[in-house]
Amino acid sequence: MIHLLAMSIAETLRTRKLIIPMLAIFIALLVQTSWAEEDAFITLRASDNLIHGYGPRWNVAERVQTFTNPLWMFLLAGTHAIIKNPHLTLILLSILVSTLAMFVVLVYVPQKNFGLLLAFSILALSKAYIDFSTSGLENPASHLLAACFAALYLQSEKPISEGNLFFLSLFAGLAAFNRMDTLLFCLPGLVAMILNQPSKRNILILLAGLSPFILWEIFAMIYYGFPVPNTYYAKLNTGVPLNESLLQGALYFVNSFGWDPITLTIIFSALGLTLISRRRDQILLAFGIVLYLGYILYIGGDFMSGRFFSTPLLMSVILLVHCVEGVTTLEKSIWISLVLFLGLILAPLKSFNNPLESDIITFDNSTDIADERFGYYRFSNLLLFSRSQDFQLYQFAEYGLYLKREKNTTFYDSWHRYGRILRRSRYVYH
Numbered sequence: 001m002i003h004l005l006a007m008s009i010a011e012t013l014r015t016r017k018l019i020i021p022m023l024a025i026f027i028a029l030l031v032q033t034s035w036a037e038e039d040a041f042i043t044l045r046a047s048d049n050l051i052h053g054y055g056p057r058w059n060v061a062e063r064v065q066t067f068t069n070p071l072w073m074f075l076l077a078g079t080h081a082i083i084k085n086p087h088l089t090l091i092l093l094s095i096l097v098s099t100l101a102m103f104v105v106l107v108y109v110p111q112k113n114f115g116l117l118l119a120f121s122i123l124a125l126s127k128a129y130i131d132f133s134t135s136g137l138e139n140p141a142s143h144l145l146a147a148c149f150a151a152l153y154l155q156s157e158k159p160i161s162e163g164n165l166f167f168l169s170l171f172a173g174l175a176a177f178n179r180m181d182t183l184l185f186c187l188p189g190l191v192a193m194i195l196n197q198p199s200k201r202n203i204l205i206l207l208a209g210l211s212p213f214i215l216w217e218i219f220a221m222i223y224y225g226f227p228v229p230n231t232y233y234a235k236l237n238t239g240v241p242l243n244e245s246l247l248q249g250a251l252y253f254v255n256s257f258g259w260d261p262i263t264l265t266i267i268f269s270a271l272g273l274t275l276i277s278r279r280r281d282q283i284l285l286a287f288g289i290v291l292y293l294g295y296i297l298y299i300g301g302d303f304m305s306g307r308f309f310s311t312p313l314l315m316s317v318i319l320l321v322h323c324v325e326g327v328t329t330l331e332k333s334i335w336i337s338l339v340l341f342l343g344l345i346l347a348p349l350k351s352f353n354n355p356l357e358s359d360i361i362t363f364d365n366s367t368d369i370a371d372e373r374f375g376y377y378r379f380s381n382l383l384l385f386s387r388s389q390d391f392q393l394y395q396f397a398e399y400g401l402y403l404k405r406e407k408n409t410t411f412y413d414s415w416h417r418y419g420r421i422l423r424r425s426r427y428v429y430h
Helices: 002-015 019-033 039-051 068-084 086-108 112-125 127-131 140-156 160-176 180-196 200-209 211-223 230-236 244-261 262-278 281-297 307-323 328-344 371-378 382-386 395-405 408-421
Strands: none
Touching: 019 086, 019 112, 019 127, 019 382, 039 068, 039 086, 039 230, 068 086, 068 160, 068 262, 086 112, 086 307, 086 382, 112 127, 112 262, 112 307, 112 328, 127 307, 140 160, 140 180, 140 262, 140 281, 160 180, 160 200, 160 211, 180 200, 180 281, 180 307, 200 211, 211 281, 244 262, 244 281, 262 281, 262 307, 262 328, 281 307, 371 382
């Protein structure tokens, strides 16, 4: 199967000569816009403790799961053990995995040059997608696994073979292992496969594919004493009424429309076209996107503008390209023009803008939602690092190093919490 896959990829690269230049442009764009988010160091600290023999935890004396992305934590641990530098670990791993995700999309989208151009243009011009293709958060792994699941699911013959059922379940299991809520994207498709092909063997195959997530849950129960991260339990007792959480979630959508109009426009366009197409496999994937969007609304969104929309956008792009198969030349021109209009003209905060030269307001006091890349870019961009500047220039890092020299870990933890309170909304941290 691997041999056939390699032959298929080689043939695709030979016939679609735009793929290599697009990947080169994408990598250059990621390098130029690269940054590291503060929250990424929560996971990095756990991975650092792991590779030094203390286990995946925040404090070496306490078995507490403070991170929400176990798979990404293990990937960071492996990369950090090789590279040593934590800053480079976050950015280089993000670029590598994001490039693999883009490769999967470009190789498996239909329609040759038009499909390639449409998919690449949308993803490259989406602020949410570009911003969180680096940042050090787990989004790149979510992008890659979601792309693999969607591409294989749409290309699989129905009824789905046992081999494809296993790999689809494996991609879903790894996605949940990476971040539990991403299982929502795959859930409708997995449930439909079992209901359509009910048998003990298929259930066992499904469980085998989901085994990475299942094994982690067993480990978490034994090691931490809880099946989910401690942040989940903190959210259950916030006292925030449901109507306020839903309102904040709605504001998160509004913020994205204002700062990054191409992202949600493409997501909702793809969902609408999928319903019109009435293709069952596409509708099931669209239902997974709807479930995830509903989840975003329910939890009140996030303080990072666009963070939770990057993976839904990727899934929507795959659906959209399949939906516009067979359109006329005029309709193709309209689609490309719309994407360029939304990405290049309407968006007030373009991903390829240099925040060092921008005077655009990037924190919304009315919603407490921020453009996080704007704040961290000037201290953590890969090009700045290559010019011998260090991430330690950032004020939180400088203060942390001072407290480390003073051996005052209590004050450091207090400062860390105080900084997060100042910069986060009154709503619970997601």
